Amino acid sequence: MYDRFGKRSLDIVMALGALAVFSVPMIVVALWVKLDSKGPVFFKQLRSGKNQVPFLVYKFRTMSTDAPKDAPTKEFKDAGSYITRSGKILRKLSLDELPQLFNVIKGDMSVVGPRPVVLKELNLLNLRQPLGANSVKPGITGWAQVNGRDELNDIIKARMDGEYVSDYGFTMDIKCLRHTVWAVLSVKGNQEGHELNSSVLTVFDGQQKESAQ
Numbered sequence: 001m002y003d004r005f006g007k008r009s010l011d012i013v014m015a016l017g018a019l020a021v022f023s024v025p026m027i028v029v030a031l032w033v034k035l036d037s038k039g040p041v042f043f044k045q046l047r048s049g050k051n052q053v054p055f056l057v058y059k060f061r062t063m064s065t066d067a068p069k070d071a072p073t074k075e076f077k078d079a080g081s082y083i084t085r086s087g088k089i090l091r092k093l094s095l096d097e098l099p100q101l102f103n104v105i106k107g108d109m110s111v112v113g114p115r116p117v118v119l120k121e122l123n124l125l126n127l128r129q130p131l132g133a134n135s136v137k138p139g140i141t142g143w144a145q146v147n148g149r150d151e152l153n154d155i156i157k158a159r160m161d162g163e164y165v166s167d168y169g170f171t172m173d174i175k176c177l178r179h180t181v182w183a184v185l186s187v188k189g190n191q192e193g194h195e196l197n198s199s200v201l202t203v204f205d206g207q208q209k210e211s212a213q
Helices: 002-036 085-092 100-106 122-131 154-166 170-186 193-198
Strands: 042-048 054-060 110-112 139-141 201-205 208-212
Touching (some): 002 085, 002 100, 054 100, 100 139, 122 154
Parallel strands (some): 110 139
Antiparallel strands (some): 201 208
């Protein structure tokens, strides 16, 4: 019932409300991106959606136009060399994600759900499949994002996304949104490219916590 009616209504209300609040900041960001480096204001990329149906995701462009195409940032050997000056701040504060509010209104995404991944990230998609995480709409924020974000490897991300699906409902969505505020303000879990290799990976598995070096 929540998936068919409540979640979509909540998505529309929150997306429209967020656009009303962030409309002026988004215009400022758009001008900043345009003036900061050559290239379009928006970055568009095919991502895996519900049931792995591809859709075009929208973000503010944070990298130079010569950055590798259709590849996840975690695979970049020198991600920092491609990220623009404005992009460094936008990515830290997650402001580059704001255009995805239009994806929510279109129905491609939800406000909360597993993050939409690049089509080439087959390992993560395959790990998600038996956990049911590919069967729901991707979200702007999600359980994995508020519990480690870029610091998590694919196995842990898939497990987190599976936990989200297992507890799917209004309460879980509100829980994710509440934690998102802290995650954004604390700018934790944001790392680029091969920095991830030296990260401490934290696993939240029910009530247990385990770490890997």
